[in-house]
Amino acid sequence: MNLSSIQYSLRDALRSFRRNKFMSIASMATVAISLLILGSAWLLVLNANFLATKMESELEVNVYLLKEVTREQALNMKPEFEKITGVAEVIFVSKEDGLKLLEDRMDGEGKIQEAMADANPLPDRYRLKADNADLVPQIAKDVELIQGVESVRYGQGMVEKLLSFTHWLRTAGLVVIFAVGLAAVFLIATTIRLTVFSRRREIGIMKLVGATNGYIRRPFFLEGMLIGLTGALIAVGCLHLFYSQLVKNISLTVNFLPVLTDMNILLNIYKNLLLMGTFLGAVGSAISLRRFLKV
Amino acid sequence: MLVLYYIISNTRYNQLYKDVVIKMIQMFNVSKTYEGDVLVKALDDISLHIKKGEFVFIVGPSGAGKSTLMRLMIREEVPSKGQIMVEGRSLPRLRQREIPHYRRKIGTVFQDFKLLMDRTIFENVAFTLEAIETSRSEIKARVPSVLELVGLKDKMSCYPHQLSGGQQQRVCIARAIVNDPLLIIADEPTGNLDPETSREIMNILLAINKRGTTIVTATHDKEMVDLMKKRVIALSSGRIVRDEERGGY
Numbered sequence: 001m002n003l004s005s006i007q008y009s010l011r012d013a014l015r016s017f018r019r020n021k022f023m024s025i026a027s028m029a030t031v032a033i034s035l036l037i038l039g040s041a042w043l044l045v046l047n048a049n050f051l052a053t054k055m056e057s058e059l060e061v062n063v064y065l066l067k068e069v070t071r072e073q074a075l076n077m078k079p080e081f082e083k084i085t086g087v088a089e090v091i092f093v094s095k096e097d098g099l100k101l102l103e104d105r106m107d108g109e110g111k112i113q114e115a116m117a118d119a120n121p122l123p124d125r126y127r128l129k130a131d132n133a134d135l136v137p138q139i140a141k142d143v144e145l146i147q148g149v150e151s152v153r154y155g156q157g158m159v160e161k162l163l164s165f166t167h168w169l170r171t172a173g174l175v176v177i178f179a180v181g182l183a184a185v186f187l188i189a190t191t192i193r194l195t196v197f198s199r200r201r202e203i204g205i206m207k208l209v210g211a212t213n214g215y216i217r218r219p220f221f222l223e224g225m226l227i228g229l230t231g232a233l234i235a236v237g238c239l240h241l242f243y244s245q246l247v248k249n250i251s252l253t254v255n256f257l258p259v260l261t262d263m264n265i266l267l268n269i270y271k272n273l274l275l276m277g278t279f280l281g282a283v284g285s286a287i288s289l290r291r292f293l294k295v
Numbered sequence: 296m297l298v299l300y301y302i303i304s305n306t307r308y309n310q311l312y313k314d315v316v317i318k319m320i321q322m323f324n325v326s327k328t329y330e331g332d333v334l335v336k337a338l339d340d341i342s343l344h345i346k347k348g349e350f351v352f353i354v355g356p357s358g359a360g361k362s363t364l365m366r367l368m369i370r371e372e373v374p375s376k377g378q379i380m381v382e383g384r385s386l387p388r389l390r391q392r393e394i395p396h397y398r399r400k401i402g403t404v405f406q407d408f409k410l411l412m413d414r415t416i417f418e419n420v421a422f423t424l425e426a427i428e429t430s431r432s433e434i435k436a437r438v439p440s441v442l443e444l445v446g447l448k449d450k451m452s453c454y455p456h457q458l459s460g461g462q463q464q465r466v467c468i469a470r471a472i473v474n475d476p477l478l479i480i481a482d483e484p485t486g487n488l489d490p491e492t493s494r495e496i497m498n499i500l501l502a503i504n505k506r507g508t509t510i511v512t513a514t515h516d517k518e519m520v521d522l523m524k525k526r527v528i529a530l531s532s533g534r535i536v537r538d539e540e541r542g543g544y
Binding site for chain 1: 369392394395396397398399400403409411422423425426427428429430431470474
């Protein structure tokens with residue numbers, strides 16, 4: 001193998017790519033679609049996991065006090081919470097503060113506070129931060145036994161739900177990717193088979209004059225890999241465009257939702273998608289080339 | 296000194312060596328049967344020897360086994376029985392990956408030329424060299440000179456359909472000899488050409504033969520064979536029925 005012969009293979013690969021334009025584009029599109037689905041599912045799973053960890057790390061127990069409890073009594077309860085094992089921090093949120101927080105979250109421009117100044121329906125509450133997410137259910141149980149506590153909330157099941165969603169998404173994603181990936185591989189295989197067919201005269205002559213099987217196969221492999229890589233490039237381009245748009249929109253509207261923006265992680269995904277596209281192309285070519293060239 | 300030369304040239308080893316080198320093609324009791332619904336015996340117990348530098352015609356009616364013989368020589372097929380040696384190497388025993396390298400030593404010419412219609416004459420000849428991974432600069436040097444040899448240097452950038460049948464066959468010959476083969480195998484090279492052009496093609500083959508290349512030609516062309524006065528091997532129903540030096544059809 002020398003430089004010239006690699007040039008010949010590359011030239012031949014490009015030539016057949018152009019000659020079978022329609023099939024090439026169709027298989028390229030399939031690769032692009034399958035990798036786009038793969039990439040989206042991948043990003044979604046990563047983001048869901050990111051959200052789950054974030055939620056876990058921010059997990060806290062909200063303790064709502066009975067209405068009958070006076071402010072003084074409420075403030076005196078603080079040491080009792082601090083005594084519970086696993087509690088890292090205890091924060092008192094008065095009902096006035098609670099209303100203000102609500103106001104901020106709903107962006108009510110002071111109207112809610114105005115409307116409810118005399119009849120604040122919110123109870124006083126405590127926010128307990130846990131050392132460890134696993135301890136939260138136990139803390140909640142212990143808190144419920146304390147006098148003056150009306151109810152305890154800690155987002156029961158939320159984290160579990162999110163994690164099971166990620167799990168489901170991962171499985172569903174894998175199934176879809178497998179199906180579309182398979183379609184892509186077979187479309188590439190068909191494209192390559194067509195190219196082989198349209199070049200059977202050339203192949204016959206090449207064999208007669210003493211071309212090695214490796215030399216004859218090379219342009220077809222290159223063509224398959226080229227189709228795969230181009231498809232992957234399209235997929236990565238679309239994915240990046242969509243994702244950055246999505247991130248922009250999220251930061252403008254629902255900015256409390258944490259999203260992954262770490263460029264290193266994204267680049268890693270893109271790199272893997274490109275590798276996978278090339279791999280799909282190589283597999284497709286291999287399927288087509290396996291049976292011929294026996295003479 | 297003279298005595299020493301005498302001794303060396305008469306040793307058994309040297310005799311054997313000479314035998315191997317001078318013989319280009321040796322066939323020993325070669326048979327070829329095709330198994331289908333009925334068994335077809337294409338070649339039946341063929342033994343023949345072709346020396347280096349010979350010009351041999353293989354003649355016979357259709358179905359006599361000429362094409363099978365050619366296919367065995369280029370190692371497209373292996374005999375069902377018997378042995379074929381080319382330059383002392385057994386063709387049936389060639390390994391799969393050795394076959395391309397064997398074929399680089401032989402040139403093939405066909406009745407239907409087998410040119411690539413979408414490539415120029417230059418590209419058609421260069422195609423052979425590319426297939427055996429010759430560098431670009433060498434191709435640029437070798438193709439024009441070989442096209443000059445067959446008298447087509449000025450047609451280098453033409454496409455096959457712009458040429459006459461005889462010119463196309465000359466391209467095919469140029470393609471066969473561009474790699475300086477030891478042996479040229481031509482299957483009905485003048486089958487599609489008129490007598491005038493056929494003679495032209497034969498003269499080119501003759502000129503190549505004069506440079507030392509062994510040429511084996513299968514043909515139907517009676518006039519040509521009678522005119523050339525070369526060795527003729529006649530086949531009939533898969534057997535050699537005649538083998539004469541300076542023979543006729």
